Amino acid sequence: MACRTYRRSICSSRQHARIVSALKAHDPDGAENAMRAHLREILVPLRPISERNPDWFEPDEPERVALDS
Numbered sequence: 001m002a003c004r005t006y007r008r009s010i011c012s013s014r015q016h017a018r019i020v021s022a023l024k025a026h027d028p029d030g031a032e033n034a035m036r037a038h039l040r041e042i043l044v045p046l047r048p049i050s051e052r053n054p055d056w057f058e059p060d061e062p063e064r065v066a067l068d069s
Helices: 003-026 026-041 046-052
Strands: none
Touching: 003 026, 026 046
């Protein structure tokens, strides 16, 4: 589910609710999956912005876990 500009806060709230629900249910796998999905939603649109404005961002750290896993 892609967050469009006018629906971004609703989408983000739903994603946050999924993360919190998984945490409350003591479901680490569910929390991780929900968090990864949320991060993909917010990081993918940032890629073209970071490519156009590299000075706005810090370089990636090699030890970061890939969001694709």
